Amino acid sequence: MPERIHDVTAYTGRRAPKHTSDATSYHCPCLPSSGKVLLFYRYFANPPRHPFLDSRQCLELARWHEETCTALNLTGKIRIAGEGFNVTVAGRDEEVEEYVKRCCAHRSFAGLRLGSKDETEKYFKPTPGCAHVFEELSVKITDEATPFSVTSYTPSDWITPPPGPAEEEDQSLITYLSPPAFHALLSSIPSDEKDKILLDTRNHYESSLGQFTTPTLAPHLPPIRKFSSLPAYLEPAKSTWEGKEVITYCTGGIRCEKAARYIADTLPVRRVYTLHGGIQSYLTWFSEQLRLGLVKPEHSVWKGRNYVFDARGSTGIEGDEGRVGMIGKCGLCGKEESAEVVGKCAVKGCHLVVLACKPCAEDKAATGKDWECCGVCVRMTAEARNGKRKGLCTCEQARVSRLNENNP
Ligand SMILES: [Zn+2]
Ligand SMILES: [Zn+2]
Ligand SMILES: [Zn+2]
Ligand SMILES: [Zn+2]
Known part of the structure; x- marks a missing residue:
């Protein structure tokens, strides 16, 4: 076999025709819950800051992930950009654990607080699954960690994520909410609320499978097919969201890192709240509360299933399959x-x-x-x-x- 040529082009081409690369069903010979799927990202401009990567460093990082994942039999999707990375990978428990260990020791993770098990769980967001949920390992170098496609837009400000469970105010318009803080905020919206807007920043097929919603605050669900259509969808809000407080959420938090800043930068809003770690973190937190008997399924402000970009199709509240329910037709x-x-x-x-x-x-x-x-x-x-x-x-x-x- 010819030796694999390691240049940038090896990581920028498409291996499968557009829109056909995601497996949607899979055969799995593994024992149930013998493995994990991770979902994590980093924007280097977001504190703790890290210099942006140049093309040589992108290539090195792509190669490192490819070699590490291959050695550990992990599958998944890895996107490396100068501004950061976006990763979802899957495999057996021990091998995923080893991958997390190697990531924590790698320089591209420098500065992130990943010392304790609690910190790594919050950052890597493991959920039950196995290597078969992805067809292959795909490592790509892309222009953006997740495509927002607003030419030459760099958020004017990047604030520090909260150090602990409490929400943290900042000079900036953006407030990160931990899952319990997000839950408390949504659970206490009065019926005459006029100033708060709940915005799902995902695509329409994702929000029709599951969404945050409460009797007093229905979400805005953009009828978009891709994240890069969100700015056009938000265009009319320049005149209608004056003085509003916008609450945003997405699957794992990465889309809101940019969307929340874009809203704060371009719309006349008073404040933007965003769910730190996304729906996946909320589901993990709520599942734990449920396991401890501290909440009932009907207390969840999440309804339905959480669309995921692998062959599992969706995830939900553990220990409550079906009760918080399905909302999609x-x-x-x-x-x-x-x-x-x-x-x-x-x-x-x-x-x-x-x-x-x-x-x-x-x-x-x-x-x-x-x-x-x-x-x-x-x-x-x-x-x-x-x-x-x-x-x-x-x-x-x-x-x-x-x-x-x-x-x-
Ligand atoms: Zn069709
Ligand atoms: Zn499997
Ligand atoms: Zn059709
Ligand atoms: Zn059917």
Whole structure:
């Protein structure tokens, strides 16, 4: 075999066609809960600061992760950029533990408080899973740690995340909330609240599977397909969010690092609160409270399932499978409040994410039939399926019209 050439191009090309790289179902011969999936990131501009990486350092870091993960049989997705990194990897317990140990000793983690088990758990955010939830290990060098695509936008300020469980105010407009502080804030919104806005910064298919919501504060759910469409969605808020307090959340916190700052920098808001560690940290915290008998499932301000970018499809509150519930509609049989797994429309040029109930997904797996997002895609002939799509399917038409009507 020819030796792998280690230059930047080895980490910038696509291995799979666009929108097809994410596995949505998987076969796993592992014992249940014999492994973990990690989800973590770092923005170097966010204290404790670290100099941005130049292209040579990006390459070195990409190579280090690739070699370390390969040696430890980890799979997953690693994105390295000059501004920071965004990582989700999976494997067996001992090997994931060893990876965490090696990360903590690596210079790109310098300055982060990762001395205790509690600190590493909060930072790496392990959840049950195994190496089979990803098809492969994919290491890429990208322009941004997560694509926001606002040209030449660098947040004007990066503040220190809270050292402990308490929320921390800062000179800046942004306040990080720990999961219990976020829970307390959302649980105590009065019914006549006019100044607070709850904003889900994720994509529409993620928020339709699960979301934070309370009887007194419904979330804004942008009908966007990718994070880089968020700034355009927020454009009208320049005139409507004057003096508002915005509360943001996303899966693991990385998108809100940029979105919260973008809102603070460009919109006339009074304050931005953001959930530190994202939905995943909230679910871990709430699961622990539940395990200790300190809360009941119905106290959760999270409803539904947490969409994840691996073949598990979604995660939820541990020890409460199904009770806090499902809020998403199955895209295959139409059953309300049943969606917890994820597939993709098989029509080329569509590939929309389809949310489904478990029985439907199992039926597709057993019969080997294609997933389709709607009748338009179902009716496409085999020949047309592989050709170029003409016009939008019903789902996309509905989303685009929501986007046009739904001003924040
Ligand atoms: Zn497995
Ligand atoms: Zn179904
Ligand atoms: Zn489709
Ligand atoms: Zn469709």
